[in-house]
Amino acid sequence: MKNLILLLVLFCFFSGFVFAQETGTLKHPIIDSKMSKKEVFDGLDPKCPEEIRKRQKIVKLKYYSFDGKFHQGQLVIDKDLVKDIKKVFKLALEIKFPIQTIIPVSHPNFRKNERWDDDLSMIANNTSGFNYREKTGGGSLSNHAYGRAVDINTVQNPYVKGTLILPPNGKYQPDTPGTLTADHPITKKFIELGWDWGGSWTRLQDYQHFEKPLKKSGE
Numbered sequence: 043m044k045n046l047i048l049l050l051v052l053f054c055f056f057s058g059f060v061f062a063q064e065t066g067t068l069k070h071p072i073i074d075s076k077m078s079k080k081e082v083f084d085g086l087d088p089k090c091p092e093e094i095r096k097r098q099k100i101v102k103l104k105y106y107s108f109d110g111k112f113h114q115g116q117l118v119i120d121k122d123l124v125k126d127i128k129k130v131f132k133l134a135l136e137i138k139f140p141i142q143t144i145i146p147v148s149h150p151n152f153r154k155n156e157r158w159d160d161d162l163s164m165i166a167n168n169t170s171g172f173n174y175r176e177k178t179g180g181g182s183l184s185n186h187a188y189g190r191a192v193d194i195n196t197v198q199n200p201y202v203k204g205t206l207i208l209p210p211n212g213k214y215q216p217d218t219p220g221t222l223t224a225d226h227p228i229t230k231k232f233i234e235l236g237w238d239w240g241g242s243w244t245r246l247q248d249y250q251h252f253e254k255p256l257k258k259s260g261e
């Protein structure tokens with residue numbers, strides 16, 4: 043009997059300890075995205091060639107968010123760019139650059155008519171990579187279609203073409219936390235790794251967008 047009581051006391055002590063563990067720390071981040079491979083590629087545009095889809099890797103990333111806590115998400119990117127992405131997001135974590143969320147565009151929150159919807163992802167200020175789609179404005183395939191582009195904090199870093207601002211709730215204010223500028227350490231890190239930043243384009247500015255195309259395509 044005494045042993046049983048002792049066991050109960052020990053159980054309560056340790057379970058309490060486990061449940062009281064704080065989340066949102068670097069060691070125990072808040073999990074924003076924990077999708078399976080099947081879920082990540084579900085609903086992908088059927089036009090996406092098999093060889094492109096097969097190259098995509100799901101990268102688990104920790105990040106600091108606007109709530110002052112550490113989170114964990116998933117970014118889908120071409121296998122050749124995984125190392126670059128890990129370096130950039132490690133830096134973002136170290137300097138506590140706030141990122142809203144990093145969730146694949148296939149998530150049910152970003153679906154419209156069963157398809158992945160970049161507009162919904164942008165409105166939600168979500169950071170994402172691979173999405174088999176055309177460039178904003180149409181025409182040809184975006185580097186996102188090859189998993190060779192990333193959009194970061196879409197609301198703080200919108201796409202701006204004349205009076206058109208995407209997402210519509212976006213606002214570019216360089217002094218606001220989570221905003222990217224030419225001299226920001228994250229932008230510099232991407233450039234150092236051979237990526238292009240859409241914020242430095244002339245015809246339009248895509249402040250959220252970084253890409254490392256196989257061939258230089260410009261805008």
Ligand SMILES: [Zn+2]
Nearest residue numbers: 191192193251
């Ligand atoms: Zn983009």
